Amino acid sequence: xxxxxxxxxxxxxxxxxxxxxxxxxxxxxxxxxxxxxxxxxxxxxxxxxxxxxxxxxxxxxxxxxxxxxxxxxxxxxxxxxxxxxxxxxxxxxxxxxxxxxxxxxxxxxxxxxxxxxxxxxxxxxxxxxxxxxxxxxxxxxxxxxxxxxxxxxxxxxxxxxxxxxxxxxxxxxxxxxxxxxxxxxxxxxxxxxxxxxxxxxxxxxxxxxx
Ligand code: SF4
Numbered sequence: 107x108x109x110x111x112x113x114x115x116x117x118x119x120x121x122x123x124x125x126x127x128x129x130x131x132x133x134x135x136x137x138x139x140x141x142x143x144x145x146x147x148x149x150x151x152x153x154x155x156x157x158x159x160x161x162x163x164x165x166x167x168x169x170x171x172x173x174x175x176x177x178x179x180x181x182x183x184x185x186x187x188x189x190x191x192x193x194x195x196x197x198x199x200x201x202x203x204x205x206x207x208x209x210x211x212x213x214x215x216x217x218x219x220x221x222x223x224x225x226x227x228x229x230x231x232x233x234x235x236x237x238x239x240x241x242x243x244x245x246x247x248x249x250x251x252x253x254x255x256x257x258x259x260x261x262x263x264x265x266x267x268x269x270x271x272x273x274x275x276x277x278x279x280x281x282x283x284x285x286x287x288x289x290x291x292x293x294x295x296x297x298x299x300x301x302x303x304x305x306x307x308x309x310x311x312x313x314x315x316x
Contacts, residue, residue, distance in 0.1 A: 109258070110309060111258055112298055112305050112306050112309070113301075113302035114258065114259070115246065115258065115260065115298060115302075116258045116261070117260075117261055118260050118261060118262035120263040120265070121244070121261065121262065121286045121287040121294075123286055124284060125283055125284070126279060126282060126283045127277040127284075127286070128277070128280040128284075129278070129289055129290070130275075130276045130277055130278055132217075134278065135273070135276070135278075136201060136216050137211055137217075137218075138269075138272070138273045139243070139269065139274040139276055140210075140211045140274075141196075141199070141205060141207055141208075142196060142208070142269050143194035143195060143206075143208040143209070144193065144194050144208065144242075145186075145192070145236075146176070146191060146194060146236040146238070147191050147237065148179060148190035148192055149187065149188040150237060151176050151191075151192050153234065154175070154220060154236075155175070155176075157223070158172040160223045160224075160226075161210075161219055161223040163223075164212065164222045164223045165209075165212065166212075166213060169210075174195060174209065175194060175195060175209055175210070176192045176195065177193045177195055178192065179191075185246070185249070185259075194208050195208075195209045196208055196209065201213075218235060220235050221235050232296065240296050241296060242264060242293070243265065243270065243275055243276040243290065244261060244262070244263060244290055244293045244294065244297070245262060246260070246297065247259065247260040247261075261294075261297060261298070263286060276290075284312075285310055287310070288307075291303060291316050304316075
């Protein structure tokens with residue numbers, strides 16, 4: 107069967123499979139997907155730092171120093187737009203000191219301070235939030251298992267990692283099966299565009315929910 111290509115992305119079978127799952131609920135998952143922080147393009151990290159004054163008031167006092175927000179610089183993954191990337195740092199999780207959370211996860215409501223700050227200043231919710239936070243639990247792959255560059259980037263489910271296995275998979279079991287891409291329609295539309303998402307629905311024979 108030929109690959110399904112939409113908006114320049116090959117749609118992986120993992121997104122087309124039907125599973126009895128629904129989106130997670132924050133009061134249940136407690137933002138488990140934010141346990142390890144996230145990789146961020148260096149350019150996007152600089153943009154977050156330029157907006158530090160917006161974000162700082164939405165974090166606990168002990169986390170307001172922007173110099174503590176990002177870890178070291180890397181340059182070994184060309185899939186990042188600037189060719190360089192870093193990670194958000196982590197802190198002990200106030201819910202469970204045996205675990206960690208991203209420095210930007212607010213202890214009081216388990217919301218992302220970057221998103222909360224954006225909304226509070228009239229910006230779109232995802233305007234400053236790291237790309238891979240907006241996309242998760244989906245991910246764009248640019249190389250194959252041997253490290254060779256793919257002809258088309260592949261949009262898939264980011265389920266082959268330790269975070270997913272530890273409950274950070276943004277899903278709950280439910281009674282009715284549905285295509286995985288429908289569960290994460292917002293994330294699909296984020297990367298394919300709204301028209302790309304609707305094209306995917308049309309090709310899969312399901313009614314768009316956005
Ligand atoms: S930047 Fe925000 S959404 Fe991303 S891992 Fe940190 S707290 Fe979670």
